[in-house]
Amino acid sequence: MRIVFLGAPGSGKGTQAKRLMAERGIVQVSTGDLLRAAVAAGSPLGRQAKAAMEAGELVSDDIVLGMIRERLQERDAAAGFVLDGFPRNISQAESLEPVLEGLGQPLDAAVLIDVDPDVLMKRLTGRRTCSVTGKLLNIHFSPREELDACIAAGGTLEQRADDNEETIGRRLKVYQEQTAPLIEYYRQAGLLRSVDGEGGPDTVYQRLLAALGA
Ligand code: AMP
Numbered sequence: 001m002r003i004v005f006l007g008a009p010g011s012g013k014g015t016q017a018k019r020l021m022a023e024r025g026i027v028q029v030s031t032g033d034l035l036r037a038a039v040a041a042g043s044p045l046g047r048q049a050k051a052a053m054e055a056g057e058l059v060s061d062d063i064v065l066g067m068i069r070e071r072l073q074e075r076d077a078a079a080g081f082v083l084d085g086f087p088r089n090i091s092q093a094e095s096l097e098p099v100l101e102g103l104g105q106p107l108d109a110a111v112l113i114d115v116d117p118d119v120l121m122k123r124l125t126g127r128r129t130c131s132v133t134g135k136l137l138n139i140h141f142s143p144r145e146e147l148d149a150c151i152a153a154g155g156t157l158e159q160r161a162d163d164n165e166e167t168i169g170r171r172l173k174v175y176q177e178q179t180a181p182l183i184e185y186y187r188q189a190g191l192l193r194s195v196d197g198e199g200g201p202d203t204v205y206q207r208l209l210a211a212l213g214a
Pocket residue numbers: 009031032033035052053054056057058059060061064084085086087088092162171
């Protein structure tokens with residue numbers, strides 16, 4: 001299965017992609033995760049990307065396209081992949097097509113995870129990652145036991161540098177202006193599926209499987 005996840009920041013793309021990876025053996029390719037790793041490593045690419053990420057703007061198409069091209073050539077991606085956070089604009093979507101064609105791996109679907117903007121803000125401001133288990137949690141929505149389990153394991157609940165209100169507002173605006181047009185792009189290509197992204201992660205996952213016919 002080769003799919004693209006569309007959806008605003010906080011729509012649950014990462015959570016759902018990780019579950020598909022764990023349960024279906026499909027590789028999650030998140031340009032956000034790849035960029036954060038490059039920033040943390042202090043690589044030249046990371047240094048170039050850092051300012052745009054902190055401002056909630058998009059990193060240049062060249063940088064992310066290079067990363068995607070490299071990642072999709074790795075062996076594990078041959079079994080299927082879910083692109084999480086890429087493409088982010090029409091130009092990236094157009095550039096992706098010849099890359100996938102060259103690999104002989106065209107997309108099966110583009111899945112929109114649809115969430116109301118008011119819900120997104122609460123999800124994003126509350127989002128945390130457990131420093132020990134890497135589990136994605138939310139201080140507003142996760143069960144108390146799951147939050148406590150992270151602390152009990154010696155972990156801390158870490159917030160992404162760009163999950164503050166000012167940057168979140170900018171990211172949501174960038175999504176509306178640059179990424180949302182991809183919905184129509186993939187609709188016209190006959191690839192679009194839409195999933196209601198409100199509710200708990202399990203509920204959304206079941207809807208996702210149904211939409212993919214999986
Ligand atoms: P994400 O984890 O997908 O929310 O991405 C975090 C940040 O990384 C975004 O706000 C952008 O600055 C950058 N980023 C991630 N994916 C892309 C992409 N496909 N194109 C440009 N910038 C990206």
